[in-house]
Amino acid sequence: MRRYLLPFSTPVPRFALALLAYHGRMSRFRIETQTMPQSAIKNFPVIAAIDLGSNSFHMVLAKADHGEIRVLERLGEKVQLAAGIDEERLLSEEAMQRGLDCLRRFAQLTSGLPQGAVRVVGTNALREARNRSEFIRRAEAVLGHPVEVISGREEARLIHLGVSHTLAAAPGKRLVVDIGGGSTEFIVGQRFEPLLRESLQMGCVSYTQRYFKDGKITPARYAQAYTAARLELMGIEQSLRRLGWQEAVGASGTIRAVGLASKGGGIGNGEITPEGIAWLKRKTLKLGDVEKLDMDGIKPDRRTIFPAGLAIMEAVFDALELQRMDHCEGALREGVLYDLLGRHHHEDVRERTLSALMERYHADPEQAARVEAKALSALEQVADAWGLDDDWHRELLSWAAKVHEIGQDIAHYHYHKHGAYLIEHSDLSGFSRQDQQMLALLVRGHRRNIPKDRFEEFGDEGVQLIRLCVLLRFAILFHHIRGTQEMPRVQLQAGPKSLDVVFPDGWLQANPLTQADFEQEAEWLSRIGFVLSVR
Template sequence: MTGMPRSALLATVDLGSNSFRLQICAVEEGQLRIVDSIKEMVRFAAGLDENKYITVEAQQRALKCLSRFGQRLQGFKPEQVRVVATNTFRVAKNIASFLPAAEEALGFPVEIIAGREEARLIYLGVKHTHPPTNDNMLVVDIGGGSTEFVIGNALQPDIMESLPLGCVTYSLRFFNDGKITSEKFERAVSSARIEIQRISPELKQHGWDFAIGSSGSARSIRDVIEAYGLSSHHLDAAAMRALAKKVIQAGSVKKAKLLNLKSDRTEVFIGGLAVMIAVFEELSLTSMSVTDAALRDGVFFDMLGRDLDHDLRDETVKQFQHRYHIDVLQANRVNQVAQQCFAGLSQNLPRNQLDMWQKYLAWSAQLHELGMSIAHSGYHKHSAYILDNADMFGFSRQEQHLLAVLVLSHRGDTKKLLEVVTERQWWPAVLSLRLAALFCRGRQDIQFPSDTSLFYDFVEKTCTLRLSAQWLQDNPLIAGSLEQEAQQWQYINRHFIIEQQAS
């Protein structure tokens, strides 16, 4: 934080039914960069008694957390901080007597938002961090005490609904003793379906083109089913039913010892799974992608009052170039040559994928040297690590991993490619960036003879480069590097063939 003015910071506090979270972001050229994040599993909804009163114990847990948040927010001005509270604050009958103590501990006013406002802010966070599209998206957010359903494609959504379905409340209501049976689980799913039936006709009538799940429940379910190979990067009904069967057979989530399930999700996992299955079955969903965006992201963007006229990913790339002191001229040079190479190497890719791959290639070219700000030696490894792990607004984790693979692959030993290039269709982009970095090693603009051509054969795993013999003679550094590249490809049982054309 040294050297960063407080005025450049924004903070949100999300007081959810399951967890409380404080997040602080720096505002840099209209972009948000996370500088601190604190999450505590307060389980506020678990403190609701049968009469909807928050117990003293739950209040004390919350106040201790808010005191710690308040200490972190010392020095912030009121206009820099927004505190939003959700379902449990909405339904607790004694919340009015708790609020003064909560606001004193935190040092800022607490805004208890309505269910539809919560839905709007969740949608805003997803919309701002998702690639631009004109298609309608259905956003489903299973929180600790409520589930929000939103449909839209513009800045203002068309439908916003909130139902009293939550991973905490359903886990307590149907599995309070920790024991899970088939009968209990089906009762939980049926109960959730009955609730969803109140809004499903309106949702179905409006329609949507794709569905996105946000919140911890969606992410934890995705992580577990991926760990078991039941699905890849998304949720589907069969995978979730298989997961439920595994838990039921074990008798509890704890005994099931689910892979990739974080310990802080164990107590509320089964309730979230039951609600998500009910969502799929009641809305006849076949697939749902999962986003890292959440309510707090929507609150940030609402504070900024941004529009959506441009691709947020382009902004993020520019910000990273500035932050990591990237040589933009060299990055543009490498991108230009990479696109030229890709035009030849991508001939066997489906036409409808070309625009997407050209974007991924451009972003990876523009960021391939960001690791040089750490060290020149092995900079591509530093670059890949940052791309895989950084907070990159607008990019999904899958997209970040793809960029990391392209950047890691652009130089060095080819043997690593067999481990990291896990999809067949990635090879043309990998080779394009690799060749572009080789051709642009001199960090000068480069012109190829008009008869230069490239082709990649997926079946034979062979790349063929046709280039003027005279041009190669005039560029000995590149000629030598190409020969070394051809040798590298032999190490992985692939072929890089250089055909010299007569002048």
């Protein structure tokens, strides 16, 4: 289970010492965190978070030690996945190989970890690539752990979570900006709670490909990149300003490089300011070529993307009228790490998200609870026979039972289709895109025709999804009366493409509506080659 770590009423005094062994030396990282109960992480003493970014891939390996997070290893490599996406939005084989080679090195540290102890997330480059499924399949084969592609706003939530756990708690609101390779995230939050999350299609790698591909830096090209960023920002700058903030924090390599390069030029102590940006802009344009950007704070592997990142940084400062931004080491990977821990404790952001969804669309919570309980009870009876014994099977079935009726708030006619659309196209905190697609498909298939071809798009998992859909439909039919009568215990027996439902003797004859429901259900299931027998 994934948990969103929220502040308690008491202060958060703990911090973790991170032992960074990759370079053979000790390094300290201050990570402010809430105490994690040992029961929450006893099954996974070592965990890992991997961030498949558009510019770099990063991994954090950590362990829980007496309720604290102790970082064991931090690895990062420039992969520039976004640079391998062509005009048809296809990821090149060369870019895939760069990513897979990096993941093979990461896999040496994660290969022994059990399922559930590693979370791998892909961001904008994989959101954009039309052939992402090919890369994901090969990456999962290398890592031995699932890869999920997250939405821009989910990425923003996780970035804010990582920053909130890395910096000391401060009064008031905080603006967090993360300039990535393919997208830039903006969050206004207070302590651990994000109040506004936005993701824009501008990044240092994608803008480099568009405006500085040959490495030449001219005032005209820089102005084009700056203007493009300002145009992107126009849609969100008023919303951000309306909320306001007391401090601004940047969480990316681009922002760190701008701060360090400014410091190297004698401006400030690593913070980003309008004066530092202006000085860097003049110097960058004077040099005129990325190969000449030999400045303190700009690593050789960042020179090619620095002008684009600087143009975006200047646009952000101008649009939001910022006077100062400080850099924070914590970002997406730290947020993923804390979110992973949360899956094994009592509070899960996904549960909060679904509760809000049910409330927004006026779903009947009592009916949802009845259907959920029956669906999970049915799952216990057939889990072994149908191979539905993974945690995600139970979670997905539970979620679908909760929200299967939300489409009725749009219209009763075809409400299952309305509900599926809402789930697939909403920004649902805590859910990956695949989570949402699978959940939407269960809601879409919970009544009338089952779209078999849509299930088959999920490959081998499609068979398991159809079986979960059958269990959901069974639970809904079982409670068609909506709790107005006491329901009997039933026995379920499952075959590869069959389900046998055994009611107590005489009960069906005494309840002809339920009997008719199941007879009709048998007809619907027969259309996908599934046999339902009721006696």
